[in-house]
Amino acid sequence: MxxxxxxxxxxxxxxxxxxxxxxxxxxxxxxxxxxxxxxxxxxxxxxxxxxxxxxxxxxxxxxxxxxxxxxxxxxxxxxxxxxxxxxxxxxxxxxxxxxxxxxxxxxxxxxxETVSTIKNKHPVTRQDLIDAGMMGGQGSQHRRERAGEILNIGYANAKQFLKRLVMFNVGRDEFAKAVKEVLEEENTRD
Incomplete structure (x- = not known):
């Protein structure tokens, strides 16, 4: 290749x-x-x-x-x-x-990386991370790590993770799909 x-x-x-x-x-x-x-x-x-x-x-x-x-x-x-x-x-x-x-x-x-002239109409926010359990709570690190794998943006702390979501133009729909997959995996483990 x-x-x-x-x-x-x-x-x-x-x-x-x-x-x-x-x-x-x-x-x-x-x-x-x-x-x-x-x-x-x-x-x-x-x-x-x-x-x-x-x-x-x-x-x-x-x-x-x-x-x-x-x-x-x-x-x-x-x-x-x-x-x-x-x-x-x-x-x-x-x-x-x-x-x-x-x-x-x-x-x-x-x-x-998103070219500065292209902006996502529905960017992921800090509140979206909190609502998804990816910021400031038990298991948030693991959820970010797994979501980073699914979205192929790597692992980062919450602040850097949000920056990557914006930098790579990951919208709320794509983010929501990844969150759903992470939560379904968690539920099957429990």
Whole structure:
């Protein structure tokens, strides 16, 4: 499977994992210390081919995602679940631990940032998160994590989750479907 866009990853091990799964070019940030020259390469790649940000589902990976997204607007985003990124020993979380299938699935489900001129007529609000039990209550973290998987926007705390819903133009209808699925899963477990 060949990917046109350049894929932004954190390091060499991530590049190796991506190239096992796909025919793609990568740009490595070399961890969370993203230099100006790397950001310029990412901006050039975005201008000429497009960029997919594909970082580890952890705090440093999310920090890199925010920096690149802020400095190079309009990027696409691919997310791995923590489960798919966990090493066999469960002591390391990263793209380099993911299976070929998990990497391909993440790239196939890529999400695009909303261009500022396109606004959702029915955006999800903070109150919608509270009403869905995804903010400030027991089980809210798990519900956000599962909804993030369903919507393919990754896991985030409540504030960042709401920002992602807006950034990826997830409307109330799409959000409501994900909430319904999460609640149905909870009810079948109980």
């Amino acid at each position: 060949k990917i046109q866009e350049c894929i932004v990853v954190e390091g060499k091990d991530d590049t190796t994992a991506v190239k096992r799964a796909l025919e793609a070019d990568t740009i490595e940030t070399n961890g969370s210390a993203i230099g100006e020259s790397v950001l310029k390469r990412i901006a050039l790649a975005q201008e000429r081919r497009g960029v997919i940000i594909f970082t580890d589902p952890d705090v440093p990976g999310e920090r890199i995602r925010r920096i690149v997204s802020r400095e190079v607007p309009g990027c696409k985003h691919a997310f791995l679940t923590k489960e798919n990124a966990l090493s066999a020993k469960k002591d390391n979380l990263g793209i380099e631990n993911a299976s070929v299938e998990a990497i391909r699935n993440a790239i196939l489900k890529v999400r695009e």
